[in-house]
Amino acid sequence: MTELITPTASETVLEVRGLTKRFGMLRAVDDVSFAVPRGSITGFIGPNGAGKTTTMRICATLELPDGGDAFVDGRSVLEDPRRVRDRVGFMPDRFEPYANLDVMQFLDFFARANGLRGRERLRTVCAVADFCGLDHFKDRPATGLSKGMGQRLHLAKTLLHQPSLLILDEPAAGLDPRARIEFRALIRELAAEGAAILISSHILAELSETCTGVVVIEQGRIVLGGTLKDIAAGVRERQDILLRVLGDLDAAHRYLLTQPLVHEPQIVENRLEFTFSGDDEAAADLLARLVGGGHRVVEFVARGVNLEEIFMHATRGRLQ
Ligand SMILES: Nc1ncnc2c1ncn2[C@@H]1O[C@H](COP(=O)(O)OP(=O)(O)O)[C@@H](O)[C@H]1O
Ligand SMILES: [Mg+2]
Known part of the structure; x- marks a missing residue:
């Protein structure tokens, strides 16, 4: 070719x-x-x-x-x-x-x-x-x-x-x-x-x-x-994480409330959302603890880099 x-x-x-x-x-x-x-x-x-x-x-x-x-x-x-x-x-x-x-x-x-x-x-x-x-x-x-x-x-x-x-x-x-x-x-x-x-x-x-x-x-x-x-x-020290578990959502919610680096966990429909102030290593550790604690995790998603956010930060909204 x-x-x-x-x-x-x-x-x-x-x-x-x-x-x-x-x-x-x-x-x-x-x-x-x-x-x-x-x-x-x-x-x-x-x-x-x-x-x-x-x-x-x-x-x-x-x-x-x-x-x-x-x-x-x-x-x-x-x-x-x-x-x-x-x-x-x-x-x-x-x-x-x-x-x-x-x-x-x-x-x-x-x-x-x-x-x-x-x-x-x-x-x-x-x-x-x-x-x-x-x-x-x-x-x-x-x-x-x-x-x-x-x-x-x-x-x-x-x-x-x-x-x-x-x-x-x-x-x-x-x-x-x-x-x-x-x-x-x-x-x-x-x-x-x-x-x-x-x-x-x-x-x-x-x-x-x-x-x-x-x-x-x-x-x-x-x-x-x-x-x-x-x-x-550089822009954001925190990431938003979305978590979906099978079974007892409230138990997972209570567990998150005990975790350092986890902020304001909330139940949104059938999922949990929270802000996490650790790095990827810390996120991986948290996921391992959740699974180890018997929570049946099917989704653990960090919201991707948001270019718009970066842009607004850099230009203070002068651009579209
Ligand atoms: N040949 C040229 N003669 C005079 N001014 C120009 C010429 N080419 C570009 N400019 C001016 O230079 C600036 C940058 O233009 P340009 O590089 O085309 O910007 P962009 O591609 O980001 O829209 C603009 O103000 C444009 O009017
Ligand atoms: Mg151009």
């Missing part, structure tokens, strides 16, 4: 260091630094005009910074833009129409532009078309596709040269729920293959289920960044 991406050997694939870009008096990007590791999906979140597209275009060598630098697989966008371009797949937020090309011709055109020849070109075009679910659309005009299929065609195009970094500028904007879910599955698969993925959105909820990390930008400046896990640990 043709590989879709070329994982980078080192942990960090994209490193942005002190990037600054001015348009006249406006500092569109102001001393921005962050990193995107291999195999991760990093959400680049901020309101319209925050500087996301400008940052991404610089990383894709389409624009020059006024200060700072960005490195892809250790290559500088300033010193070595050609090598960077070989490693980056960039999907812009809007597409140019290419008249009179069907899906396969469209991909073949860009495969040629990427220097692919002969059987290798055919093999690569077929592999990316199959991966992106375009196999039944091969003869369709490239401009006549639905928004979702058009998005997949352009994702396929960014994969033709087996990049290690994907930069996707607001790919979910305007997609219907099904197309969004399907697109998300493709992105996850690519990350699982080792791609580093930077994906922007001005709508938080769009990314909350996709990302392993976030970088939040406002007026050209980074206000928050890191893995969801680390950020959540």
